[in-house]
Amino acid sequence: MQEVTRTDSFNKKLVRIAATGATEAGADVTVVDLRDFHMPLYDGDLEQKEGLPPNARKLKDIMLTHQGFLISSPEYNSSVSAVLKNTIDWTSRQSEGETSLACFKGRVAGIMSASPGGLGGLRGLVHVRSILGT
């Protein structure tokens, strides 16, 4: 899964390299660009009225069919980017007939970051890890 808010994103390049490696190692990989899964900011009223936004549902269905994730996400202001957090917020919501955190539970996550900054996105990954750990 790549979180791309920039066409020439370093994280996009990084996750494609990782996806190629995983494929060569025998994994079935689906590369996800969050730009293709645009969704509104989490809104409890919208959720109550309409359920998950169509792209959140679509992404959740993809995640449900996979055993793990490789996430490459930039660090924004020393933390997780809003795009990634919003995506996790929507896909973490329980839908009818699903268990809690259905598309996250029992899955392995690899997390990566690329940044021209001195710490290479490390501080953001601490927060991504904390979120996924829960």
Ligand SMILES: Cc1cc2nc3c(=O)[nH]c(=O)nc-3n(C[C@H](O)[C@H](O)[C@H](O)COP(=O)(O)O)c2cc1C
């Ligand atoms: C809103 C914003 C906040 C940023 N904050 C940080 C930061 O805290 N640490 C860092 O290393 N880079 C930061 N950057 C720089 C990004 O790491 C850099 O733009 C990087 O190339 C973004 O990833 P991408 O190449 O995948 O788009 C920030 C960039 C933006 C737009």
